[in-house]
Amino acid sequence: MNVVLITIAWVLVVVAPIRSAKILGVFPLHTKSHYFLGSSLMRGLAEKGHDVTVINTRGEKDPPKNGTYRDIIVTSELTKSDGPGRDLFPIHRLSFITYNLYMNTLGKMITETTLSHHEVQNLVYSDEKFDIVIIEQFVNDGLKVLAHHFQAPLVLFSTCGSNSWINPLVGNPAPPTYIPEQNIIFDPRNFLDRVKNVLIYTFGLLNRNLLFFPAQNEIMKKYFPEAPDLDVLNYNVSLVLLNSHWSTNMAVPRVPNMVDIGGFHIKPPKGLPPNLQKFLDEAPEGVVYFSMGSALQSSNLATEKREVLLRVFAKLKHKVLWKWEDEVLPGRPKNVQIGKWLPQQDILAHPNVKVFITHGGLLSFTESVYHGVPVLAIPVYGDQIWNAAEAATNGFGRYILYKDLDEGELEEALDDVLNNPKYRDNMKRRSKIMRDRRYSPIDEADYWIQYVIRHQGAPHLRIAGLDLPWYQYLSLDVVAFVIGVTSLLIYLLYILISFVVKKIRKTPHSNKTKTS
Known part of the structure; x- marks a missing residue:
């Protein structure tokens, strides 16, 4: 009987407030x-x-x-x-x-x-x-x-x-x-x-x-x-x-x-398509995953930027998985596989993915943190830039602004993120922070x-600040009042000092006593 009453009470207290x-x-x-x-x-x-x-x-x-x-x-x-x-x-x-x-x-x-x-x-x-x-x-x-x-x-x-x-x-x-x-x-x-x-x-x-x-x-x-x-x-x-x-x-x-x-928006990882599963599994040195997101498309990269990426990727002993929206990637090295659409969250969950080269959009950024994959960001505009800077500041990634992308810079940054364990260690710590939530x-x-x-x-x-005009919210009226009162006091003090000085100057000096 007590169990029934407790169950009913639990339903009334916990479930009842939840309504459609x-x-x-x-x-x-x-x-x-x-x-x-x-x-x-x-x-x-x-x-x-x-x-x-x-x-x-x-x-x-x-x-x-x-x-x-x-x-x-x-x-x-x-x-x-x-x-x-x-x-x-x-x-x-x-x-x-x-x-x-x-x-x-x-x-x-x-x-x-x-x-x-x-x-x-x-x-x-x-x-x-x-x-x-x-x-x-x-x-x-x-x-x-x-x-x-x-x-x-x-x-x-x-x-x-x-x-x-x-x-x-x-x-x-x-x-x-x-x-x-x-x-x-x-x-x-x-x-x-x-x-x-x-x-x-x-x-x-x-x-x-x-x-x-x-x-x-x-x-x-x-x-x-x-x-x-x-x-x-x-x-x-x-x-x-x-x-x-x-x-x-x-x-x-x-x-x-x-x-x-x-x-x-993050979902539990699902099984990968067989071709991707095989590509990722059979990568003894690991995989570099590269995607510029959905709004920015790799196929629109300036030719000189694309050539920079291809030359650097060709030097890697790692495999590269590249989200490329066209049928053919001109000059594609043997270690690079392309796909018009790739299941990004499931790819990042694979243990062989060593680095995520990303535009730094917040969805990609969040998914990389969740799965503990270090990033090399190539931001172009908007929040991508501050996300990239945040990765560098906290030691779980590097960035190169799109306009500054060149072969030497990319090769050095990618080598650093791939081989310096601090980036993966810091990203794993960030992943634990993201997952450590009450709900x-x-x-x-x-x-x-x-x-x-x-x-x-x-x-x-x-908050009460929303009921104030902008100049009151910023205390500009208070600042103006303090400046005004201070200026007035200084001015009055100046008038007083000037008045006293004039009085002193106008006061006749007493005649000195002459001696014979």
């Missing part, structure tokens, strides 16, 4: 890596038993079996142009000013395409209700209006951890004195690096507030004229889910409603989403 939530996910980017992360998150929530609707550009071919999963697929000229022939390598030539303006244009296209799509409009004008709205935060701030429209708490998902696009929205402190911006190799101990980082940070801040947000607000108002302005909706965030973890990202401040779930990342996400629903948006997690 109706969740709308908005993941409007067509890029494979962004879609994959959004899909992994929403599939994970569906498998927890939730009713999930996902606005995206691709759609699930094999929807999850648990819960309810529905795609709303947004297609447009933007998604059609995002195909295999697209070459993103030239982005590395953009200055931080041009890069920001490029992202402004991309953001306007994403927001306009999503809000104008007939399937999204059908959803907006339906009678559907949602308990929570999850939106990928990536230059698409006008989409936050969907949470307002459905009167649901807003959750943001960041594919690249905390950054200057998302920190201000929840008042997360991120001083540019030691937290790097994108597209910069940054050493906080170097004065000139800090000057550059502050300049990039300041330009980004001005760009967002003077150009980007007004443009997003205009698009949003076009479809939701009665909605509050974006400067209200932007700061009404209940929760931020970050694709980061202190095993892969530098330790930085977190306000209470920011939660790390980095590694949530799985998807369980963490599920808990906090339900928490926000239970507490009606969890306004108690909102």
